[in-house]
Amino acid sequence: MLRYVASxxxxxxASMADLPDVAWPNVEFTPDTTKVHLQVSYLPxxxxxxxxxxxxxxxxxxxxxxxxxxxxxxxxAQEEADKVKGHFAGQGKIGDVFIEAVNYGPAQFDxxxxxxxxxxxWRYFSNG
Numbered sequence: 178m179l180r181y182v183a184s185x186x187x188x189x190x191a192s193m194a195d196l197p198d199v200a201w202p203n204v205e206f207t208p209d210t211t212k213v214h215l216q217v218s219y220l221p222x223x224x225x226x227x228x229x230x231x232x233x234x235x236x237x238x239x240x241x242x243x244x245x246x247x248x249x250x251x252x253x254a255q256e257e258a259d260k261v262k263g264h265f266a267g268q269g270k271i272g273d274v275f276i277e278a279v280n281y282g283p284a285q286f287d288x289x290x291x292x293x294x295x296x297x298x299w300r301y302f303s304n305g
Contacts, residue, residue, distance in 0.1 A: 235300070240295070249291070255293065258293045262295055282296060
């Protein structure tokens with residue numbers, strides 16, 4: 178189930194116009210410290226059975242963090258975060274994965290990156 182959900186959401190992200198470099202989970206990646214890139218994380222939550230035949234509802238978050246070089250101002254990261262949000266918002270459904278909401282998280286930064294997380298809340302129903 179997680180592989181199916183991740184695959185559907187990854188494919189949708191990969192279809193975004195003008196997609197910057199992406200750090201996919203567990204894939205070697207060395208970012209160019211002069212350019213914006215995206216970081217993908219899968220955050221499944223506990224599911225619940227919704228009938229006596231063991232059908233399950235599973236929610237989660239597909240997090241796409243926009244990382245921009247520190248010192249370049251917030252605008253570049255904010256524009257890219259808007260693109261990611263716009264690409265997922267209003268979809269309703271991607272494959273059999275329901276998109277419930279798309280939200281920004283608080284910006285974070287370190288010595289190299291200014292990061293804005295974009296959280297895509299999803300829900301999947303499996304038939305046991």
